[in-house]
Amino acid sequence: MIDERFDAIVVGAGMAGNAAAYTMASRGLKVLQLERGEYSGSKNVQGAILYADMMEKIIPDFREDAPLERHLIEQRFWMMGENSHTGLHYRSDDFNEEKPNRYTIIRAQFDKWFSSKVREAGALVVCETTVTELVQDAYGKVIGVKTDRGGGQIHADVVVLAEGVTGLLGARAGLRKIPKPTEVALAVKEMHFLPQEVIEQRFNVKGNEGAVIEAAGTISEGMTGMGFLYTNRECVSVGLGCLVSDFQKSGESPYTLLEKFKRHPSIAPLLEGSEVKEYAAHLIPEGGFKSIPQLYGEGWVVVGDAAQLNNAIHREGSNLAMTSGRIAGEAIFQVKSRKEPMTTANLSLYKKMLDDSFVIKDLKKYKDMPQLLHIQSQNFFLTYPQLVNKAMQNFVRVDGTPKKEKEKMTVKSFTSARSWAGLFGDAFKLARAWR
Amino acid sequence: MATETAVRVEDKLFQNRYLVDAGRAHIKVRPHTTPSAALRSLLTTCPARCYELNDKGQVEITADGCVECGTCRIIGEPSGDIEWNYPRGGYGVLFKFG
Numbered sequence: 244m245i246d247e248r249f250d251a252i253v254v255g256a257g258m259a260g261n262a263a264a265y266t267m268a269s270r271g272l273k274v275l276q277l278e279r280g281e282y283s284g285s286k287n288v289q290g291a292i293l294y295a296d297m298m299e300k301i302i303p304d305f306r307e308d309a310p311l312e313r314h315l316i317e318q319r320f321w322m323m324g325e326n327s328h329t330g331l332h333y334r335s336d337d338f339n340e341e342k343p344n345r346y347t348i349i350r351a352q353f354d355k356w357f358s359s360k361v362r363e364a365g366a367l368v369v370c371e372t373t374v375t376e377l378v379q380d381a382y383g384k385v386i387g388v389k390t391d392r393g394g395g396q397i398h399a400d401v402v403v404l405a406e407g408v409t410g411l412l413g414a415r416a417g418l419r420k421i422p423k424p425t426e427v428a429l430a431v432k433e434m435h436f437l438p439q440e441v442i443e444q445r446f447n448v449k450g451n452e453g454a455v456i457e458a459a460g461t462i463s464e465g466m467t468g469m470g471f472l473y474t475n476r477e478c479v480s481v482g483l484g485c486l487v488s489d490f491q492k493s494g495e496s497p498y499t500l501l502e503k504f505k506r507h508p509s510i511a512p513l514l515e516g517s518e519v520k521e522y523a524a525h526l527i528p529e530g531g532f533k534s535i536p537q538l539y540g541e542g543w544v545v546v547g548d549a550a551q552l553n554n555a556i557h558r559e560g561s562n563l564a565m566t567s568g569r570i571a572g573e574a575i576f577q578v579k580s581r582k583e584p585m586t587t588a589n590l591s592l593y594k595k596m597l598d599d600s601f602v603i604k605d606l607k608k609y610k611d612m613p614q615l616l617h618i619q620s621q622n623f624f625l626t627y628p629q630l631v632n633k634a635m636q637n638f639v640r641v642d643g644t645p646k647k648e649k650e651k652m653t654v655k656s657f658t659s660a661r662s663w664a665g666l667f668g669d670a671f672k673l674a675r676a677w678r
Numbered sequence: 679m680a681t682e683t684a685v686r687v688e689d690k691l692f693q694n695r696y697l698v699d700a701g702r703a704h705i706k707v708r709p710h711t712t713p714s715a716a717l718r719s720l721l722t723t724c725p726a727r728c729y730e731l732n733d734k735g736q737v738e739i740t741a742d743g744c745v746e747c748g749t750c751r752i753i754g755e756p757s758g759d760i761e762w763n764y765p766r767g768g769y770g771v772l773f774k775f776g
Contacts, residue, residue, distance in 0.1 A: 279767045281697075286746065288776045350776035371768030391766050409748025411764065422752055429749050431725045433690070434775045478775075487749055491719040498725060502685045521775050522690035524725035524747040 249275045249399040251575055252388055253366075254374045254412060256283035258561045259547025259568035260405030261357040262301050266572025268366035272579060275397065276366050277390060279373040283361075284354030287407075288432065288525035290473050290480055292455070293348045294562040301569050302360055306342065310352040312475040313453025314343035317446075321509065323460030323470075324632030328509045339452065347453050347473045347480070377402060377416045377543070385416070385542035401542055401575055401585040405568060408526045408548035418543065419536035422551065424491060425617060426530035428468065430484025431497040433505075435517035439477050445513050446474050456513075457558065460628030462504045466493055467529075467620040469558075470504045472513065479514065481505060484527060486617060497524065527560065528553040532610035538597065539590040544571045552602055556609045563602045570596045611676040622661065622669060630657055687727045691743040699769040703741045705750065706761045713737040717759045720750050745771050 253264040256278035264276040280286035292315070298305050317334035338344065362368050378387040378396045387398035404413045414421045437445075446454040456472040463469065468485030483497070483504050490497065505514060528534065528551040535551050538544060546552070547564035554563060574593035575585070583589050597603050616623055634653045644652075657666060705728070707717070717737045720729040726743045729750070739760075746764070754760035764770070 279764055281768055281772055284776055285772050286770075286776075288747075288773065291776075351773050352775075354776075373764045373767040409751055411762075421756060424752055427749075427752055429723070429725060429747060487723065487752055490723045490749075491716075491753065494719075494722045496685070496687075496722045496725075496727070498687045498690060498727075499685050519690070519693055521693050521773065522687075522745070523694075523773060523776060524745045524749070526748050526752070 247273075249273050249397070250579060251275075251401050251403055252277065252397060252399040253403040253405055254388065255405035255407055255410070255549075256280070256354065256358055256361075256368065256370070257287045257405060257407055257547060257564065258354075258357075259549070259564035260403070261354065261361050262565040262568030263403045263405055263546055263572040264361045264366045264368070265301060265357070265364050266569045267576060268361060268364035270572075270576045271365075272576060274366040275399065276361060276368045277372050277374050277388070278368065278370045280370060282355055282370055283358030283368070284351040287350045287354050288523045289350045289561055290432070290471060290482065290558075291348050291350050291353075291561065292473065293346045293353065294559065295342065295344050295346065297562040297566050301565060309356050310348065312347040312349060313448070313451050314338065315345045315347065315455055316448065316452045317454040319454065319456045321456060321458040321460075322628045322631055323458050323462045323507065323509070324629055325461055326508055327632045327636065328458065328460070329631050329635050334454075347455075347475050349475060374406075374412060377412050379416065383541060385540070388412075400579070401544065401590070403568075403571055403575070404543060404545040404549055405547050406549045408528050410549040413536075413543075413545055413549060418540060419545065422526075422528065422530065422534070424488035425486060426528065426534050426551070427487050428484040428527040428529045428555075429487050429490060429497055429524060430482050430527055431501050431522070431524045432480055432482030433501070433519050433523075434478050434521045435481055435514050436478040436520055437514075437517045441516075442474055442477070442479060448474065451476075458504075458510075459624060460632075461625060462500070462507065463489075463624050464493065464495060464500070465621045465625040466490070466495070467617050467624060472510070478520070479517065481510075481514065486529060486620075487526070489620065498522075527555070529555045529613055531555060531613045532603075532606040533613075535603075535606065538594050540587050542585050544575070544590055544593050546571045552606070554605050554609065556612055557605070559605075566600060566602050567597060570600060570602075608678075609676065615672055615676045619669065622665075626660055630660055687725075688743070691726055691745075694743075694745070695772040695774060696742065697769050697772060698742050699766055702766065703739070704763045704765040704770070705739055705741045705744065707737055707739050708759055708761070710736060710759075714757060714759055716753050716757055720753060723753065724750055
């Protein structure tokens with residue numbers, strides 16, 4: 244076994260763990276990274292969209308050799324009705340820039356590449372090894388880890404917990420609580436393979452261009468949730484997620500819901516004839532700002548999904564993960580280069596730097612949003628989408644009804660479903676939570 | 679083709695790669711006579727349908743098709759209904775795409 248001592252041990256090789264390990268190793272720290280999968284990526288699941296700006300801050304020239312699928316030029320938001328959808332699309336040729344802003348990626352491939360960079364930077368990356376326990380001294384200070392490979396303890400000055408949304412170590416050591424069913428969404432996803440030119444025709448893109456569809460409404464049957472379609476080069480990622488607590492309450496199965504989503508008349512033609520090659524499921528932290536646990540302590544920091552760092556409103560997770568990993572790595576490097584110990588006081592630098600970044604600022608902005616959407620899921624995910632789709636049908640269908648009467652019908656459908664007070668109340672609460 | 683046939687999650691899991699750690703299930707259900715509401719909810723909420731009722735009305739798990747999402751841990755670990763660990767290093771689901 245490994246009997247050397249390390250400056251840092253990173254547990255996990257997802258976006259946050261790779262960013263932390265890369266940042267520290269490339270600054271000369273002696274880093275051990277432990278990953279339970281066969282390779283970095285083999286246990287990691289995401290939609291997935293990569294945000295270039297945050298990746299550039301870690302590896303500026305990542306575009307040269309990273310496995311990227313398509314750069315996104317079009318974003319479609321669909322509000323789903325039973326047999327319809329009302330869409331808001333944004334497409335711009337500006338996104339065909341020299342250094343595009345967002346890309347679709349396939350995590351198993353991207354993470355493998357990222358991990359090769361971590362190794363090149365000098366970290367020791369050990370896969371197929373599950374960390375089973377944090378080793379703490381008599382005062383509770385984290386001094387290392389134990390793995391399922393036997394051989395006793397491996398010691399380090401600091402342990403970076405990048406163990407993902409369902410990370411066991413921090414919770415078992417009492418460093419943070421296990422997330423509640425109201426704080427995590429369960430998403431299921433399939434990879435649908437189609438010939439490249441078919442994807443390009445169906446989604447109105449060419450070359451390396453890609454499009455994203457994000458859909459909410461009746462597809463989640465009143466639960467807080469959404470569906471998505473992301474175009475990769477030769478496949479489409481199709482998925483849907485809802486709060487775990489909502490799944491429990493409704494008794495709906497995630498895979499049944501996904502099947503219904505795929506059969507929706509607005510979605511089915513986009514997937515027709517595809518070959519499914521994988522089915523995955525993953526939890527997504529949804530608690531927002533109010534669910535962020537203690538982020539550092541004696542000899543440890545926590546980063547990424549394990550720290551609930553996910554912006555559910557903007558559907559951003561991996562960029563918060565990689566940024567928190569990078570910042571934790573930079574903070575640890577600073578403490579180390581001052582030749583100071585990895586105490587709670589010194590590691591508070593990580594929190595300070597994170598507070599100054601977009602990560603905490605964005606989560607703070609939407610701190611009331613999760614509660615609002617979760618409590619009112621019936622209104623926001625079922626009633627309103629139904630009403631909007633009905634209103635659109637009423638607006639576009641020409642059937643000899645005078646327009647004035649049509650407008651009255653639409654207004655009446657809203658007020659009878661949700662009353663004037665309810666409508667204004669929801670609008671006010673939504674605006675306040677958005678602020 | 680029938681449109682409203684029940685969804686067979688087995689067909690979905692069949693696409694996946696696994697390395698099963700025979701005889702070492704990473705999830706265990708606490709022995710019980712009547713399942714709790716939390717435990718019962720796993721019958722529908724588990725995305726790989728690993729949980730099923732046996733003929734005595736108890737909840738059982740077969741973790742071979744587990745996709746390691748952790749949903750059952752979130753639901754069942756705090757109450758002690760289930761014991762959840764990661765599979766040993768290298769075992770379990772091996773995502774090709776993720």
